[in-house]
Amino acid sequence: MTELVNLHISEALDLLNKKEISSVELTKAHLSEMEKARFLNAYITETPERALADAEASDKRRANGDSLGALDGIPIANKDLYCTAGIRTTAASKMLSHFVPPYESTVTQKLKDAGTVMLGKVNTDQFAMGGSTMTSYFGVTKNPWTDEKGEYSLVPGGSSGGSAAAVSAGLCMGATGSDTGGSIRQPASFCGITGIKPTYGRCSRYGIVAFASSLDQAGPMARSVKDCALMLREMAGADGHDSTVAELPVPDFTAALTGDIRGKKIGIPKEYRPDGLNAEVARVWDKGIQLLQDAGAEIVDISLPHTKYALPVYYIVACAEASSNLSRYDGVRYTERVSGHTLDEMYENTRTDGFGPEVIRRILLGTFVLSAGFYDAYYTRAQRVRRLIYEDFKKAFETVDAIVVPAAPTPALSYEAMKNMSPVDTYLGDVFTTPSSLAGVPSLSLPVGLSNTGLPIGLQIIGKHFDENTVFQVGDVLEKAAGFNLMPHRVKG
Amino acid sequence: MYTIHGKTGDWELVIGLEVHCQILSKSKVFSGASAEFGAEQNTHVSFIDAGFPGMLPKVNEKCIEQCVKTGFGLNAKINKYSRFDRKNYFYADLPQGYQISQLYHPIVGEGYIEVTTDEGTRRIGVERLHLEQDAGKSIHDMVPGKSLIDLNRCGVGLMEIVSKPDMHSPAEAGEYLRQLRAIVRALGTCDGNMDEGSMRCDVNVSVRKVGETTLRPRTEVKNVNSVRFVMQAVEFEANRQIDIYENGGTCQQETRLFDSVNVETRPMRSKENANDYRYFPDPDLLPVILTDEYIENIRQNLPELPEAKKKRYVEELGLTPYDASILTADHETSDYFETAIRGQDAKKVANWVMGDLFAYLNKSAKTISESPIKAEDLGALVGLIQDGTISGKIAKEVFEIMAETGKAPAVIVEEKGLKQVSDTGAIEALIADILSANMDKVAEIKAGKDKLKGWLVGQIMKASQGKVNPALANQLLNKKLEEV
């Protein structure tokens, strides 16, 4: 059992149920791996005591034959955007660097109720704004995959970069992520793992630090489609606290993993293949299409004509909502405060000090697009184009069961490359993920191939609203066909 | 029409009111914290109200219902589709940094309130009613250099009711507010208590020369929190603006505060930048869709509204419209009145309520619900006059005792022996005594000085301490005089 940290959740559950391993062993293996891999800076806050207590309680339940949760004894990490009662929740910001919530988010509570063991809180871009974890107040997370020289010079993607890196490096078996415009799917692709942004309204947003309320969705990140299906089932479902959550039953998503997609219609939108598409990404995409065809799916060329507008629409809508959502961080009730002679001065000092540059940029942009004289030209127009994007998907799904596209325009980039990029250039990294965010449709990202330099490249499987079943079903077939079972080099310790 | 006569001619007033009514509900509009007034600071507060990270609002169904009810009270269109918007601004009593309100799609659309003043009855248009959340409270005088924040009120449901600029006199503005208060009280959607701030009023005033068709810039006077203050604020503000115009100046749109001590308005400290509230649809909340069935169900279960009540008082009870509007001004008064008239002459009871009772309550600074005279007892008092048990004059005396002791009138009449004497034998004997003591006056009457009869009746009443039925005394006196 030297490789406990390489297990999938589904495998570990088998071993736990057969009592071949204990949750304490599993947890300790992860805690020790976390210690060795601290230089990756995946975790903002480690909670080893809580983890061991959770694990012992789980082992006791198993030993006593008590009723067990669906994920009983599985060590996981939570993105530090999820409020966890009594455990510091920072949103990777200076603003909330000492904030200890007195309440638990619905999703983490559900995972707790499912018997999981919490190892700690993982890094993210500040307030989930970014695609690299470089905006985190707690420093960047390193991608466990190394560059050609074997150096840890690559970003894990973001904003759920801490989650992706931790899952990829064996620092947890699965992690919560959150996705507003690609924040689960892009880091999953960069780190060679699997993650799903479920349908908007599938998971409760209660207790998750809000970025853009009409787009934010919780989702799982893990090392297989099945693991994601297992986790999502526990995370999803109606919640009296969040008006936007669907009151639909949550299916057993693993039941959809039939391995048979014969006759399924898979749409390939031409707009995702612009001139200059990264050749390696294109190659992996083509490979994925071929694998699905080989598995008996029918490949259909489709058009999502407003795709190219998704990115600017996304930045207007998300920043507008963020500018309002982040107004509550004002130094009065729970954040850090930087004093001032007047109330306004205190606000300005607190907010300018507590927010990093990317957050400030987005607040400024969002404030501007909502301001008098510009609201219609920017915000309302963006909302109208958002409807066109939504209709594009609706129309496509009249003829296809799922859509397959790349998850990110490139493999993981280096810090050096990203440091010198303009804001607009970094936003372009979300080009393939924002359309499905705006439409609210479920979208799974899974690794399908490697770049020429040996870095993972992921594809997205997009489905109809609340049809995660098909997404998982197609993803599972593609995963098996691609045979991607690589993990980054284990950290020497 | 009401006008103000200035140096340069006659001016008319254009007045609109924005009234915030706190909704009567157990819990707040978007959280499960108590909406009750008067608790210890920051105890009726949830993490939602305090704007903690990740907290989400959820609409209280009672608040929706109260808005729809009030909409009916305003004869207004109930909007089957409404939605919430965020009004963004920073203030210490606004934890989220935005107020959840309804700018684009309010729950209630256009309606009207009928307002009766000396100039007659007019319909004052209501522009809209929308649902929003209240802010917290700031206390400025407890710690030097600091303000203290209490969020108990933060998140309590508010109905903002915006009138059209349809009012033209201080009296009309005052009466509109009085009527609005009567409506929400009758419906039980707001307690209308302006002292505790559960009903708050901002007044928009502009003036223009009689005959002008366009509007001049208006001022918004904030926090004018009584009917009287509204009338005073309108009057002051109109005169102030007229003075400016007549001295060659111009007015600009501005926000002012009402100072009820000095009865004047003052400019608010001007903010460096005009507010830009950046309203946009709240993505945390979903549209409110009302079905016909839901709306109809509320309509059918409405209590009688002041307007309908007024009409009934005029048509069925024969009261004048003026009396009817006074008696329906609030539901405490109309409840009292309706209890008092059971089995009694409504018009006579109305006179007692609006005369002696109101005078007494006014003098002793009591509200009608604090009246020591119970409604049943006032009715019974009128009954005693009607059936001849006591005279109207004695009734006034009995009323005083009722007010002092809270006793029933019949008990007082019995205890004090105030019953009218209707025993003809006893009265005849009394008359005989008086006539024999005043034979000179009798002679004068016989000689044609009829006026002296009244004097004799007075003597009879005096001798009987007012207990003799005056009509009977008159009749018996005439009979005796003929016999003499």
Place this chain on the structure above:
Amino acid sequence: MSFNEQTIKTIANLARLKFPKEDEAKFMADIDSILNWVEQLKGVDVTGIEPLVSVSPRENAIRSDVVTEGNIQSELMANAPESVQGFYEVPRMVE
């Protein structure tokens, strides 16, 4: 669209942010370039298209009028940077 010095001052003030000169210039340039980039939306024909506000499948998410929360003054105050006697304390707001 030109996001100029006056605009950034106004917008920063609305958002209660305040920067030293060099930061202001940097943010101004950033926002200006982002706005130039989003200009492409002007090319979309949106005639007759209703703005899309929410992709949630629900409407009428309401709760019953029951008191379920409150009485957490001490927890609230424990989180506050400055408080006195159960009140939040802020610099004096002059009226």
